[in-house]
Amino acid sequence: MRVLVTGGTGFVGCHIVAALVQAGHSVRLLVRDRDKTRSSLAPFGADVVAAAQQDVVVGDVLDPQVVRGAVNGCDAVVHAAAIYSLDPRRADEIERTNVEAAENVLGEAVRARLSPVVHISTYAVLVRKGGTDPSLPLGDIDYPYTRSKILSEQVARGFQAAGDPVVTVYPGSTLGPHDPYRGDQSERLRWLAAGRLPIWPSGRTHYTDVRDVAALVAAVVNKCSESHRYVVPGHFADGKMIFGALERATGRKYPFVTVPAGLMLALLKPMDVLQRRLPAQWTMPAYAESVDILRRGTEFETSAATIELGVSARPFDDTVRDTVRWLVESGRLSAKYGVAQPLRPAAGGPA
Numbered sequence: 001m002r003v004l005v006t007g008g009t010g011f012v013g014c015h016i017v018a019a020l021v022q023a024g025h026s027v028r029l030l031v032r033d034r035d036k037t038r039s040s041l042a043p044f045g046a047d048v049v050a051a052a053q054q055d056v057v058v059g060d061v062l063d064p065q066v067v068r069g070a071v072n073g074c075d076a077v078v079h080a081a082a083i084y085s086l087d088p089r090r091a092d093e094i095e096r097t098n099v100e101a102a103e104n105v106l107g108e109a110v111r112a113r114l115s116p117v118v119h120i121s122t123y124a125v126l127v128r129k130g131g132t133d134p135s136l137p138l139g140d141i142d143y144p145y146t147r148s149k150i151l152s153e154q155v156a157r158g159f160q161a162a163g164d165p166v167v168t169v170y171p172g173s174t175l176g177p178h179d180p181y182r183g184d185q186s187e188r189l190r191w192l193a194a195g196r197l198p199i200w201p202s203g204r205t206h207y208t209d210v211r212d213v214a215a216l217v218a219a220v221v222n223k224c225s226e227s228h229r230y231v232v233p234g235h236f237a238d239g240k241m242i243f244g245a246l247e248r249a250t251g252r253k254y255p256f257v258t259v260p261a262g263l264m265l266a267l268l269k270p271m272d273v274l275q276r277r278l279p280a281q282w283t284m285p286a287y288a289e290s291v292d293i294l295r296r297g298t299e300f301e302t303s304a305a306t307i308e309l310g311v312s313a314r315p316f317d318d319t320v321r322d323t324v325r326w327l328v329e330s331g332r333l334s335a336k337y338g339v340a341q342p343l344r345p346a347a348g349g350p351a
């Protein structure tokens with residue numbers, strides 16, 4: 001099967017590309033910068049890089065003509081292109097880009113009768129007080145990134161309601177090795193591992209491993225021909241679980257203070273306003289949006305992914321350990337915070 005992948009040089013996207021290639025699919029990448037395909041996919045080995053570079057379309061997902069040409073000749077599409085950032089400075093860019101990209105890619109794929117049409121969403125669009133599953137109405141988090149993804153999700157659900165084979169995949173807060181852009185989640189873990197953020201809000205949230213996200217997407221491409229919604233299996237983690245995993249990974253002690261989420265939210269809202277006025281390099285990975293998500297304590301129903309597609313969550317300790325190893329080996333975290341054994345090569349794909 002020939003699969004068009006948008007966002008294939010990003011964190012989730014590059015792992016998806018590797019998983020699809022390892023599953024025997026041909027991939028076509030729609031990217032803005034051809035050179036980034038090699039650097040983003042290099043950790044997965046020469047075979048993955050070579051397979052991905054055979055069919056690359058250079059262009060913008062916001063250009064309908066480019067997208068129309070990219071879907072031509074493909075059997076399925078995985079739409080992973082989006083700006084993932086909780087940085088309030090990027091609010092306007094995030095909302096415009098994420099919604100327009102979903103309209104273009106999903107719309108052109110449906111019109112071209114591709115199947116499945118896989119939309120990479122986020123667990124944040126489902127967040128509300130109490131437990132939830134993807135058949136329930138959308139959540140009510142009202143911050144730029146989540147708002148953009150809720151609007152994108154409405155696009156996907158419109159196609160699903162019409163009977164089109166759109167499958168939505170909902171990752172959680174995603175960690176794991178090989179993040180080409182040092183996204184918000186890996187940056188936050190870097191701060192935690194370095195002891196620079198010894199506080200955590202009360203509450204829990206859904207964490208997933210990027211390799212499990214990729215495995216689920218590959219399974220969807222292999223098995224799904226009708227609309228569906230899958231939350232990626234993961235772990236419902238609080239501060240004790242996160243800092244405990246760091247302690248087991250590094251052998252270091254991480255004392256921390258749990259702050260009531262409501263209080264932290266009140267402190268971070270003015271900080272978000274301040275960060276809008278500061279240079280990008282001064283960003284601190286603590287945002288009101290992430291705390292508002294965490295304080296809802298939303299636990300997700302993920303059994304469909306395991307029962308129907310055979311994908312379950314790997315141990316949380318493994319995810320944290322491998323992320324810390326990668327942060328050290330990529331030079332983003334001092335070796336004194338690392339773990340004993342080197343990260344095994346990724347040439348075998350995101351297994």
